[in-house]
Amino acid sequence: MxxxxxxxxxxxxxxxxxxxxxxxxxxxxxxxxxxxxxxDPEELGMKKEKFSHFRFYWHDIVSGSNPTSVTVVHPPSNSSTFGQINMIDNPLTEGPNLTSKLIGKAQGFYGSASQEGIGLIMVMNFAFMEGKYNGSTITVLGRNMIFTKIREMAVIGGTGVLRFARGYAQASTYYANFTTRDAIVEYNCYVVHY
Structure with missing residues (x-):
């Protein structure tokens, strides 16, 4: 040795x-x-995945002295809405009446992305302000052909207790006034999250 x-x-x-x-x-x-x-996901406190259903009403208020949806880009031509973009801070309520319980806000924008018919691209966060979801969000991105009875968009993420959210959101028009352009839309979101 x-x-x-x-x-x-x-x-x-x-x-x-x-x-x-x-x-x-x-x-x-x-x-x-x-x-x-x-x-390992458990290192971040993520245990078993949950499946949740959220149902609420989205109020797009374009008219009046305090709109929640404002046009930030006007369409290049008067004959069409193609190219128009609206920024939103829309109330989300439990029921279809604006006076029903406020559970959150839809914040983001939508733009007219179709030259045939009224088809919107929706980019928004549903920011919840009520119950165990207070401070959490669901992020939605998708195509919204507003004259289709039920439209489906992707849930692409979430924050807070809805981290790693994925799923889909279905929108159906509850009320629309084509003179004022105000609308109430029922949303049903089906989300898998931790």
Whole structure:
């Protein structure tokens, strides 16, 4: 053994052992490229997934002295609404009447994205202000052909107790006034979340 400790072979062997340890540590680590890391969802407190159904009414108020939907980009032509974009901060209520319990706000925008018919692209967060969902959001993105009885859009995310939300939202018009352009839409959201 004394012969190994004094030979160049022992130094090489020690260096190889050190490099092998470092290599094995890097290979078995959970780090992917230095900027991302894999982990067990339970480490973030995410246990079993839940399936939830949310039903509420979306009030798009364009008219009056305090609108909740305002045009921020006007269409380039007077003959069509194509290209128009509205920013929204619409009330979400439990019932169809604006005086029913306020449960949140729909914040985002919609734009007229169809040259044939009235088809909107909807980009909005349903920000809840009531109950155990207070402070949580559901993010919706999709196509809304407003003259179709039931329209379906994707739920692409969420925050708070609705983190990692995914699913779909169905919209159906409860009331529409084509003179004032005010509308009440019933939303049913089916969401899988932790």
């Amino acid at each position: 004394a012969l190994l400790s004094s030979s160049p072979f022992s130094s090489i062997l020690i260096i190889l052992c050190i490099f092998s340890s470092i290599f094995l540590t890097l290979v078995t680590a959970k780090v992917d490229g230095g900027y991302a890391q894999s982990f």
